[in-house]
Amino acid sequence: MASVAPTLHGTTGSAGSARPVVVLLHGGKVASHDPVRPWHLSYLRMVPIARMLRRAVGRDADVVLLRYRYRGWNGAERSPVADAQWAIETLLRAREPGARVVLVGHSMGGRTAAAVAGHPAVAGVVALAPWWPSGTETDTMAPGSRLLVVHGTRDRWTDATLSDAATSRAARRGVVARFVSMAGAGHFMLHRSWRWSRLTRDAVRDVLFAPDSAARDGIRPADRPI
Template sequence: MPPTARVREWPVRTPRALVVLLHGGREHSHGRPHRGRLTYLRMLPFAKELHRAGERHGLLVWLLRYRFRGWNAPELDAVADARWALAQARQRHPGVPVVLVGHSMGGRAALRVADDPAVRGVAALAPWLPAGEPVADLASTSVLIAHGDRERWTDPRLSFEYAVRARDRAERVCRFDVHGDNHAMLRRAAEWTALVRRFVFGVLRIGPWDSELARAFALPAPDGLRVPLAGVRA
């Protein structure tokens, strides 16, 4: 049988919104992802925190597992799987707004499918965004990009360049520099997790926008695209 994408679900009684988490991968690989790989495991703390904080608000959480580990141009397998997940969301929960949270290759895939009408926001964490990466139609989408300054796998300069271009296309864009952290997002894990939670809640209007995010969105470029991430926040 051909491989299929899958979602792991953290269910709620009555879904009112959906977060889809997209893990990282490799540029070229037709190997199968599995739950023991670090790229998949790294998304679990985000899923658990979003479920913990969002369950009472009807926030359904999915973690997508791709068919293949690779981006695999020109097939763009990760993009195809992300669109499959959005199609599943429409079928199972029609009309429910979606926020995408992607790490590395998953951030790139999330931004590629942000033109889906259900998508309200994208959080791209340490995203892999090569030079000239196309900017999707983001007219009704809020975009958060965050990148560690000790990054060795993906280029923070390119995520900044993407953010500059995205500001002409998206409803709102901000970008944070996470000082002292690298691609694994482990040294300041609590701050990464809190930032994603605050962004998701703001996009879905589960309370007002967090003040740090509101300020970052309001700042003009380049200041609003190089905001130092603050310490742990509730």
């Protein structure tokens, strides 16, 4: 197995910065130790979202896209989880204590985000068509943190029903959680791509700029298919 390292793309912050950071986590495969290349579609899918977020919050937060070492989740190895943990610690090292982290993940990136959401700096997660095979992935999230899950009704790669169940499960634990069902959308966020982007932008802003006291316990009513 070739030696590879995860990489961060975007502004990582200067020493002593109190700026929050948004970390984008791309999708991948069930099993693969092939290195992630910048031309892989799973990675490229997050590039326009990163650009959009930089335009939306770039004056107030750093936006960073993580490229994993390997393309696969790889069972108990959970390869991207170690990379995401490394990314969070690397980014926080240049920041003052208390800096917030928001995670935005698509597919396997949504599973990775949930796996590291228990880090005390993580204030919120945006999971786009997440790969949550057990429906319990959100058990890592702290009460009062924020969660948006968006899933298409025609997704054939990951299970929207399990995403909905995991969102409700998080809400029962005190996470401020919202599930949005995207009517007619598949897995790759192509159908009404503007809507995926707008929901992501608004959720990230909600985490970054809403005062902690505004957090509400329980689940917001699930949106109708849109």
